[in-house]
Amino acid sequence: MVPSKPTMNLANQMIRAGSDFAAYPATANGTTVLHRYDEVAERAARIAAALTADQQLQPGDRVALIMNNCAEYLELLYAAWHAGLVVVPVNAKLHANEFDYILRNSGAVLCFVSPKLKSAVESVGGDSLRCIEVGGDTYRAMLKHKTCPVVARQADDAAWLFYTSGTTGQPKGAVLSHRNLQTMCDCYFADVDPIEPWSAILHAAPMSHGSGLYALPYVMRGGCHVFGERGSFDPAEVFALIENWPGIAFFAAPTMVKRLLNHPNIGDTSNLKAIIYGGGPMFVEDCLAALQCFGPKLTQLYGQGESPMTITALNADRHADSNHPRYLDRLASVGIAQSAVELRIADDAGKLLVPGEIGEILVRGASVMNGYWNNAEATAETIRDGWLHTGDYGVLDNDGFLTLKDRAKDLIISGGSNIYPREVEEVLIKHPQVAEAAVIGRADREWGEAVVAYIVSADGSSINVQELDELCKAEIARFKRPRHYRQIDVLPKNNYGKILKRELRELEK
Ligand code: AMP
Secondary structure (H helix, E strand, O other): OOOOOOOOHHHHHHHHHHHHHOOOOOEOOEEEEEEEEHHHHHHHHHHHHHHHOOOOOOOOOEEEEEEOOEEOOOOOOOOHHHHEEEEEEEEEOHHHHHHHHHHHHOOOEEEEOOOOHHHHHHHOOOOOOEEEEEOOHHHHHHHHHHHHHHOOOOOEEEEEEEEOOOOOOOOOEEEEEHHHHHHHHHHHHHHHOOOOOOOEEOOOOOOHHHHHHHHHHHHOOOOOEEEEOOOOOOOOHHHHHHHOOOOOOEEOOOOHHHHHHHHOOOOOOEEEEEEEEOOOOOHHHHHHHHHHHHOEEEEEEEEEEEEEEEEEEEOHHHHHOOOOOOOHHOOOOOOEEEEEOEEEOOOOOOOOOOOEEEEEEEEEEEEOOOEEOOOOHHHHHHHOOOEEEEEEEEEEOOOOOOOOOOOOHEEEEEEOOOOOOOHHHHOOOOOOEEEEEEEEEEEEEEOOEEEEEEEOOOOOOOOOHHHHHHHHHHOOHHHOOOOOOEOOOOOOOOOOOEEEEHHHHHHHO
């Protein structure tokens, strides 16, 4: 007998929440509750039925979401899965050309769009793309449709096309299956943050990325999804919402944590349950400052679109364990492998390395994507012998703690020695005059590459190169010291706040 493939549909998370947490608040705008879980579950089921009956979508069709963070985001994710469709959440801050690329690349047939983005989206994506404005007439009509049962899907069927943020080139669509995302949820509870009933999640970061992914475990536990009313990350609003919502947590990029720390009026944060940060490097200095400000409520995760939110985690206990002899090393790390994945470090020839040796981080497990959408070549390059090649360099210690070095492409090779920019940046950031630092390599006749540091001054005054050089001499090998310093007003960043080193390298050409 041929074993049948396991069925799985994330839509069942919402069905269950709709009955088990029926009266719990599910969505809120600021401090105002919008809908309870039974209502959101019903709205999702009605939209799902309309997508199938009126819009004539078939299981496996792609539905793009080009939307600012809003409560409808949640019901649309679940409505699409309910109808057996695949969501393509797109960062709302992208350029219209980038919308066009993702819409065409994913083959999306329908796009839900926020009113403010309608005109930008309507002119792109090809003739066959249909747009539905969130909250508009068609949307309201969909909410009146009779509900329908959940369409059965298999565990490996696509649920979410996650377009990588493209720090190194054109975005690629990582195909995330129902199993991948269910695994991410399980790891959230085991390794990141055990959610208690009545907890809430503030969607302070884009729903198209980490915050949207982490909405799922909150549905599983009936947490309330809180949306800010300012439309973008606003520290004053975040502090006000923390004061209003007991047991609130949020996902934040390290730059957001830094903005919170720099805010002049840090309110009462006793309601705060957890800040889950990741997606880019957090410097130890900043981490210590955040611990001092918020208490032991920080958790770090390391993941990438190809293994969403699920590679390693440094949980709150590890952040609080200040008596540990290697505490600072651990804070500088991204923690240990999450429960569902295995980690390896390998050299460029694929040979496995032992703890203490730096190499590429490889990951295997149920959270790892099956491949990139319609891109067999990139898939074959990235997943080899069942291992996801992350393109990140790192080193494991004897206890399994992983410290990230850099993206393979950001590594500097000077005079034949490897220099990991992160190590130099960690030192530069300690100087009180340095608000941000980004280190890159520029072509150099003598050394192959020379280290260049881009510095954002904390107070706008000219940076003191001599002092920075002294600091580096005191803390790192001489060959790693920047040969050139450039002061810059702002570092080029993408819409997720990741520094675009390739743009800095362009400036050096
Ligand atoms: P994305 O696929 O857009 O989420 O980007 C993933 C990349 O962000 C990873 O491959 C890392 O280079 C970086 N990244 C993610 N989490 C962390 C972290 N905790 N610390 C440093 N870099 C990170």
